[in-house]
Amino acid sequence: xxxxxxxxxxxxxxxxxxxxxxxxxxxxxxxxxxxxxxxxxxxxxxxxxxxxxxxxxxxxxxxxxxxxxxxxxxxxxxxxxxxxxxxxxxxxxxxxxxxxxxxxxxxxxxxxxxxxxxxxxxxxxxxxxxxxxxxxxxxxxxxxxxxxxxxxxxxxxxxxxxxxxxxxxxxxxxxxxxxxxxxxxxxxxxxxxxxxxxxxxxxxxxxxxxxxxxxxxxxxxxxxxxxxxxxxxxxxxxxxxxxxxxxxxxxxxxxxxxxxxxxxxxxxxxxxxxxxxxxxxxxxxxxxxxxxxxxxxxxxxxxxxxxxxxxxxxxxxxxxxxxxxxxxxxxxxxx
Numbered sequence: 001x002x003x004x005x006x007x008x009x010x011x012x013x014x015x016x017x018x019x020x021x022x023x024x025x026x027x028x029x030x031x032x033x034x035x036x037x038x039x040x041x042x043x044x045x046x047x048x049x050x051x052x053x054x055x056x057x058x059x060x061x062x063x064x065x066x067x068x069x070x071x072x073x074x075x076x077x078x079x080x081x082x083x084x085x086x087x088x089x090x091x092x093x094x095x096x097x098x099x100x101x102x103x104x105x106x107x108x109x110x111x112x113x114x115x116x117x118x119x120x121x122x123x124x125x126x127x128x129x130x131x132x133x134x135x136x137x138x139x140x141x142x143x144x145x146x147x148x149x150x151x152x153x154x155x156x157x158x159x160x161x162x163x164x165x166x167x168x169x170x171x172x173x174x175x176x177x178x179x180x181x182x183x184x185x186x187x188x189x190x191x192x193x194x195x196x197x198x199x200x201x202x203x204x205x206x207x208x209x210x211x212x213x214x215x216x217x218x219x220x221x222x223x224x225x226x227x228x229x230x231x232x233x234x235x236x237x238x239x240x241x242x243x244x245x246x247x248x249x250x251x252x253x254x255x256x257x258x259x260x261x262x263x264x265x266x267x268x269x270x271x272x273x274x275x276x277x278x279x280x281x282x283x284x285x286x287x288x289x290x291x292x293x294x295x296x297x298x299x300x301x302x303x304x305x306x307x308x309x310x311x312x313x314x315x316x317x318x319x320x321x322x323x324x325x326x327x328x329x330x331x332x333x334x335x
Contacts, residue, residue: 037230170250
């Protein structure tokens with residue numbers, strides 16, 4: 001059975017020009033070594049865990065955060081229960097400071113519970129932190145999130161946004177799959193999942209190839225990124241990523257942003273609508289609609305090139321007026 005061994009490309013001394021001209025346009029994951037090694041929080045963590053936690057507490061508020069809490073026997077893997085009717089962990093909420101204290105208290109236990117704070121907005125839980133630990137690759141309007149936990153494993157999932165994930169404390173391993181491998185990842189329910197995005201039901205650590213035989217092909221295409229504190233990983237939209245936190249205390253800061261404008265909506269909404277309207281048609285009609293989508297949406301050629309500019313209608317260059325017209329049409333159609 002193949003094991004993921006293809007390394008993600010590495011870059012050093014990345015600045016905003018290199019990122020915008022060389023990294024992001026390639027639509028491939030890239031490790032940016034030592035990108036945030038100068039951050040005070042990274043330096044505090046390299047000195048000691050106590051100093052790291054003390055540093056965080058100087059900013060921490062009592063804002064409530066969502067916490068995943070699992071028993072020791074799940075081995076840190078947040079997943080479904082045996083029949084996918086529920087999950088193998090509990091969702092709780094608690095003050096951010098209290099969760100930090102609990103993490104500090106259990107980090108030396110031999111069999112601690114799995115605990116995980118995901119995607120908490122830093123301006124809410126650590127106000128001021130983002131001014132002292134800044135990332136120059138993104139705009140000032142992109143708000144960072146913090147992820148904190150012990151040795152946990154998040155199954156492969158995707159985000160619809162651009163993503164830069166910065167390892168602050170602890171080692172992390174990302175195993176990434178290209179979007180085209182979705183058919184080999186045995187994806188679970190779209191609308192019933194642990195944290196908002198569908199996840200792969202195949203286990204990276206203990207794959208069952210009798211149950212998930214196509215997963216072997218996905219593993220051939222997998223890329224691996226091992227991050228040390230101070231490193232960052234660029235993850236393009238829709239790339240699947242399994243995330244393993246490898247130490248007893250792990251902290252990551254990430255930045256999400258989308259290349260959408262105020263005129264457009266979310267492609268994910270279009271996917272859901274297509275499942276509703278096209279997914280249940282006979283095979284011949286689905287294939288026909290696939291051709292139409294290829295022509296009007298996915299082709300690199302302009303489908304209206306042969307039509308006079310003033311007569312192109314909804315195929316015209318997108319403008320605020322045209323966006324309002326299309327949205328009003330869709331609202332009426334859906335209702």
